[in-house]
Amino acid sequence: PASCGDSFVREGVEACDDSGESATCDQDCTEVVCGDGLANNTAGETCDDGNEVDGDACTNACAEAVCGDGIVRIGVEACDDGNDIDDDECSNTCVACEGEVDSCGICNGGDASIDCNGDCGGDGCPSDS
Numbered sequence: 001p002a003s004c005g006d007s008f009v010r011e012g013v014e015a016c017d018d019s020g021e022s023a024t025c026d027q028d029c030t031e032v033v034c035g036d037g038l039a040n041n042t043a044g045e046t047c048d049d050g051n052e053v054d055g056d057a058c059t060n061a062c063a064e065a066v067c068g069d070g071i072v073r074i075g076v077e078a079c080d081d082g083n084d085i086d087d088d089e090c091s092n093t094c095v096a097c098e099g100e101v102d103s104c105g106i107c108n109g110g111d112a113s114i115d116c117n118g119d120c121g122g123d124g125c126p127s128d129s
Contacts, residue, residue, distance in 0.1 A: 004029035034062040067094040 002010050007019045009029075016025035023043045026032055032043040037050030039062065047058035054060045055074040065073045070082030072094075079090035086092045087107050097107030 035060070068092065 002008060002013075004014060004017060005019055005027075007017055009015075009017045014029035015031045016022075017029050018025040021027045021040055021042050023040075024032055026036070026038045026040050028038065030036065030038075032040045032045075034045060034048060035050060035052065037048055039045045039048040045062035046064045048062045049056065049058040052060060053074075054071055055065075057065050057073070059065050059069065059071055063069070065071060065076075067073075067077060067080060068082060068084060070080055072078075072080045077094035078096040080094050081088065081090040084092045089097045089107060091097070091107075
């Protein structure tokens with residue numbers, strides 16, 4: 001009898017049948033769709049939690065949530081600005097700046113005038129210069 005995984009597409013029953021997981025077909029003979037609850041590694045999905053919550057452990061792009069992806073993971077990260085700059089408003093470990101941020105967007109731990117010549121070079125000049 002015909003069944004999913006036999007390499008034959010049954011009209012009206014299966015969307016695809018590639019004898020298992022492929023880049024376009026899931027193991028259950030449905031087309032690969034991020035958000036269907038089936039993580040298809042061959043298609044590049046590292047996870048698929050079947051929901052549309054972007055701030056949990058699996059993003060809406062079916063990728064594992066990590067610091068630096070630009071998405072704040074609820075209850076885990078205080079911020080996530082998607083870059084690897086460590087001294088701006090959000091560190092590269094997804095910790096929010098606890099001091100003041102100067103006009104260049106750099107966290108200065110309370111010294112908002114650390115860039116005394118205004119070139120955003122982070123030159124560390126004292127605030128009285």
